[in-house]
Amino acid sequence: MLETAIIGGGLSGLALARQLARRAQPFRLFEARSRLGGRILTARCATTGAMLDLGPTWFWPDTQPLMARLVSDLALSRVEQNDGGVTLHLNEADKTPKRIEGQTFHDGAFRLAGGMAGLAEGLAREIGPEPLTLGHALTGVRDAGDHLVLTFRADEAEVEVLARRAVLCLPPRLIAASVVFEPALDPETIEAMENTPTWMAAQAKVAIGYADASWRAAGLTGNAFVTHEQAVLGEIYDASGEGGAPAALAGFLALGPQTREAFEAGLPMLISSQMTQVFGLPLEAGEPHYQDWARAPFTATARDLAEPQAEHIAVSHPLLRRSLMTGKLHLAGSETATTAAGYLEGALDAARRAERALARAGLEAAPGRAEGLSGADLNGASLAAFGAWVAGQTEAAFDDYRVRLVRSLSAQERDQLTQWAALGAMEELFRRALARLEAAALDLAGVPVEEGRSGLMAAVQAPFGELLRRFMDDVAAFNRASCALSNFPEEHHLSKAYEQAILRDIAAAWREFLLAANGALLARTAGAAERAGLAARSAVQ
Missing domain, CATH: 3.50.50.60 (FAD/NAD(P)-binding domain)
Known part of the structure; x- marks a missing residue:
């Protein structure tokens, strides 16, 4: 098994x-x-060697720390998305595109030099x-x-x-x-x-490798937006490597899944016509690669295709x-x-x-983890189990919140619904956490006490920060998706000020918990010291 x-x-x-x-x-x-990567899909241009992303393309190191760390860990080379120059905007089907100068559109985005497939390949290795x-x-x-x-x-x-x-x-x-x-x-x-909705499920992309980045020589970024009713490609961007070599452009189709299927035979001609109109580059001038995610059975469902994007x-x-x-x-x-x-x-x-x-499941399923231990080893094992329990309480706290919220709605209460439900759920969590800590197997003999604070308190409070963040994220997301709260705008979309008010209430309850937890540990420390003193006196006698 x-x-x-x-x-x-x-x-x-x-x-x-x-x-x-x-x-x-x-x-x-x-x-x-038959391959790894899921929606990550990178094609290699046979004529230029360009690696062309037909799935996700960008990441933002400044706001996406997990991606930035993974790219660094796998030693992958990154390419800043080209935004320097003129962007084109075609908003009338029978006119030439307008020029937009001095604007950037990708907000510090980067691509990977070898395509996003490098993530899957590096992890698989x-x-x-x-x-x-x-x-x-x-x-x-x-x-x-x-x-x-x-x-x-x-x-x-x-x-x-x-x-x-x-x-x-x-x-x-x-x-x-x-x-x-x-x-x-x-x-x-x-x-x-x-x-x-499944992200990208109804989308299609085309990427084209070229002999050179002629648009850059003309002072263009490679960015283009087509917004008229007959648009085939809604957005085009520069997909070239560092410095423009190997050269490539890529774009998202503006046509919906059913339209793409109906015009499947003529799509290359339509794409070629628009690329010629925008950049003067017909499809035949490069090597095109195309991916329609709506036709990927392990990505798209019937509902993804039926819903408007x-x-x-x-x-x-x-x-x-x-x-x-x-x-x-x-x-x-x-x-x-x-x-x-x-x-x-x-x-x-x-x-x-x-x-x-x-x-957490592994920690909770390890019976007798603290058996036979003493001193720092016992405390470490017991507090690790306590931390695992705390980390696993997000679901219970969120369920408690939902029950309290529904109860308030049923009673036709209208004011501070989220605030009171969230505070009540966290107060109940702190109560149960205190009871669990008081019952934990701990060896308090020798645990330092500095300025009235037990030396174990840092470990006690450590797991709560992540739990509170996840709890508040869940509360905000649930409220946003709740039809029942749609008639309560302040509760449906929590403002920053409202969230801060909720957090202040929870912080007050959190301080009370910390004081009670520290008091419980100090009482057990005093008891351990008294027992040690009695044992020492008995040994002398």
Whole structure:
């Protein structure tokens, strides 16, 4: 039986696999495609050697620390997105494009010199080939008590795999559409999955390698926007390497999935016509590569294609971050991330959350961890278990918040709904944390006390910072997605001032908890000292 099964070989699944491999934790990763990377897809231009991204293209080091760190760890070369020069704007089908000078559009974005596929390749090298299984599409998950039964479709055959836990690093909407759960997941979770659009699922991209970057010589950035009703490519950008070599342009199609399918045979001609109109570069002048994600079965669902394309919202529903099937099943696709949902940064955020959940499960499932220990070893083990418990309370605190919020709505209360529900949930969490700390196996003899503060307090309070951040993120995301709060604008979209007021209330409750926790530790320290003194006097007598 597998200890951990990771489903999905995109960036989230590979990042999680890398961390488990580093900790020598047993796992196996299953990917439906015949390649790794998921929505990361890089094509090589045969004539110029340019590496052309047909999936995600950019990352922003200044605001995406996880991506910046991974690129550095894998020693990948990055290329700043070219924004220097004139941008073109074509807003009338029968006119020439207008020139826009002195504006930048990519806000400090970078690409990878070898394409984003370098992320998948670098992670796969660190993981090694043995734990990676391609061509396995998940179709079912059954809760078998102390383990899960995973059903895959592989080469037209059905394969069953047993695993103690599983992490689904897949788009939530794809999970809802293609995986059967036994027993069925709760309706709220399914609804959250189905209502979460898959980033890029309805999009198509074209990238074209050229012999040289002639547009740069003409003082153009390579950026162009086409906004008239007959637009074929809505946005075009420079996809060249450092300094413009090898040269390439790339763009997003403005046509919807159904239109692209209807005009499939004529698309090259339409793209060529627009590239000629904007840059004077027909398709035949370069080597084109095309990817329609709407026709990728492990990316797009029928609902993704039926919905009108809307502005991407990089916030996910908090129910997608809950553990399922009594803690054995976790969701960790990019669309489940707390921040930058749908982006590469979001994939890494989701992987990190899943890794921590698995680590907590390991700590909580280690019976007798503190048995036979004493002194600093006992305290370290007990406080690590306490920290794991605290870190795992986000779901319980959020559930408590939802119950309190619904209770207030049912009572037709209208003022400070979020504030009182959030404060009540955190006060209850602090109460339970204090009880758990008081019952923890600790050896207080010899623990220093400085200025009335126990030497263990730093370890006691350490896990709460991350928990509070995640709790407030979940509260804000839930309120934003709640239909019931749509008639309460101040609660539906929390302002910074309102969030600060909530945090001040929680901070006051937090101080009370710290004082009570420190008092409990000091009382036990005094008791340990008294017992040690009695033992010493008895030994002398």
